[in-house]
Amino acid sequence: MTIENLRTTISGAVYTETDDGFPEMRAGHSGKDAPDVVIRARTAEDVANGVRYAAAEGLPLGVRSGGHSHWGQVPGGLIVDLRDLREIEVRHDLVRVGGGATWGEVAETIGRHGLAISSGDTASVGVGGLTLGGGVGWMVRLWGLALDQLVSAEVVTAAGKVVRAAEDENPELFWAIRGGGGNFGVVTRFDFLAHRLPGVVSGVILFEEDVDQVALLSAWRDVMRSAPEELNVTFIAMPPMGMPGPAGPQLVVCYAGDDEEAAAAAIAPLLRIPGVASSEIAPKSYADVLAPDMGPAELPPMVDGNGLAEELTDDLIQAVVEASADSSPAVLMIRYLRGAYNRVPSDATAFPYRSAEVLLISAAFLAPDAPDTEYARLRAVWDTVRVQTLGIYGNFTVSTEGYEVDRMYPVGTLRRLREAKRAWDPDNLFGRNHNIRP
Template sequence: MTTYELDDLGTTRILLPGDDDYTRASTVFARAGTPAIVVQPVDETEVAAAVDFARDNRFTLSVRGGGHSGGGYGTNDGGVVIDLSQLAGVEVLDGGLVRVGGGATWGSVAARLRDNDLAISSGDTASVGVGGLTLGGGVGWMVREHGLALDQLVEARVVLADGEIVTANEFDNADLFWALRGGGGNFGIVTRFTFQAHHLDGVVAGAIHYEPGDLAALLRGWRDAMREAPVKLNTTFLWTPDFPGMQGGPQIMVCYADSDDEAATAAIAPLLDLGPVTGNTVTASAYAEILAEVHPSEGVRMVNNNAFAADFDDATIDDLAAVFARTPGSVLMVRYLRGAFSLVDPDATAFAHRDSEVLIISAAFFAPDAPDEAVDAYQSTWNSLLPHLHGLYGNFSQFTSDVATPLMFPPTTLARLEAVKTELDPFNLFDQNHNIRPRAVDWR
């Protein structure tokens, strides 16, 4: 690469292998990349110049937001990484609207909004990027009251594959706006999000730990309690092995999205009757303080699966408990949905699995040199649940695009996404994601 070619990027900060900050800017949660160049734009014009540069020089292009990218898509080897970390501002507007830069993290958003008694239902991890999570969904601690993170998005500023900068909302570029809400980073780089925030002056949150026992019975009791619970109560059922510094066994993670202690106590009370309680950390807190931090598992090979269940009925629960019993040492997480999540028409956004009662997630851990047969056995055990399940939540999936994309989107949704992709990115420049392929020939 010549200096003249780099001059095409203007004054944008450029990092090359060996430069300070190169390693940090080219590393994501799942992998350390070795791109030829990392670009750190400070505004949308510089983002557009970087897109033009990558396209014109036929580089693989990755976009790095918060740096989680469970599939490793936020970096690459030998290509260009556009690192959005300099576009991380959070601005509170009138009417509870919040303008957020494409490189911001949800922890910084929650911290900024705390002083205004506002919050946006996001994910549950502070360092996760606003962009990746929102474009793929955003199942957070207020999903039952306010829906997904993408349901609170009212406008996006987007750099397209041809370098054009557009605004997408319900009225302008409406097809793009529809596709962005669930279709991931397939259609452009969002440099600025505008969300509708909600009043929140505090939460009552924590974890209730139970004595290990009959998993199926505990799940049925939890399900029945949540079917009657107010939408302000959001919970996740979790069963883990004993990790260093972390109590294993069954627990229910709780967030009552209000500071009303009396109402919270009444809502949470049925959960305390599900079995012998061995620990209870539920207490009043600020929303910003309950966003957790997750670190990559070192020295192990993690394999995970997830899917939705439209009806978390007894048969599904019994089979799930049997699968968990056959995969000792694995993690089981079940997130309860419904409420506002299910009130959105399945066709209103590209996230279509609105009929779901729960999202089920399973993860197993293997030694790096574990035989493929062991992984295949775990996968086969999980697959026995599939008659009860549907779909896939892409934000939690490490599957490759060929596997993930047909599961993430029903056929009619995928066909509509392919049409938008073909119009806006016909040569698939934005392919480092759970890829939606255009109906065209890829120039690579």
């Protein structure tokens, strides 16, 4: 099939380097995407035709929803761009979301109905990639992951067929897409069960820059172990290097609900932790909690690391603080989990490590001319933390090398994912991701 033949099958548009608008269409979130062909799909059948074309021509295939992933930066191939599949339909508590929508659009739309879905932190992140990889959001303790709220999905398979995946239809595919990423098809529609949420109470507690971080983290952990599940809190330590927001340690809080008295009671123990410098906490809509976009093109080179830890022990706290100091300048983020996140059985979805208490995330920044030895040193520093974790979270793993998959899944989960891959994508057409090989 030629490109011209392909154009006749697409109701949207097909872009190659000879077409007006190609530079804009090939650019992803970071501006570095480099495909040879971009299909701007308008329907699931457009997606299916693009998948068939890529398979017939032997082209590497990528899928773009919000565009925050890094695989579009791998040169060549075809990208199916879902930006025009962004409809959001509210049917009581069921919300149907197109595969190209962003979480900011979802939060704004369903918020007008008094609803919310636990999503990511950033408004411009795509619904698709975040959900398929997990989705650790501000309501993770109350409602679980984004994928835990998914009840069905419309999927374009490697064979170019449009199928439904749910507990009662293609259940093994439904299991696999909830945590297995984009390995099994292109999700063109997500059906979520939303939750009633009239508003939130949210803000930031800032600490003195020279606060004892070991003592701070120990106190924060102890507070969270008895906190109500409505209270979600993330610890962040920001370097003084032109990043958005203030430098130094801080707790970002989000209480699910508009009862200000209950929120104040839940947050009060955090304000009593020694070293608090100031706080700014107020009622907001859930959509207002999602951060505005900051493109990765603005960031210097970095070495990232993350891990899900079963317990935030004193030893782990010490290791994290020391590793962060040895990696300076670096961002350190610790998301507290437990609650609904822990109540999902480990084999209910392809997202493992449901016993974790926290998610640890680090980003160490380097000079543009940093030698390879410095990259290796920073990876070794994070390894002192990694060995105390269960495994890693793929949505915060930016490498495109593919070696992370064994760290993302325990043996049993990975075996089952490979079986699903053989059933739904035996030729590994969907390979530009944290790739699960058949």
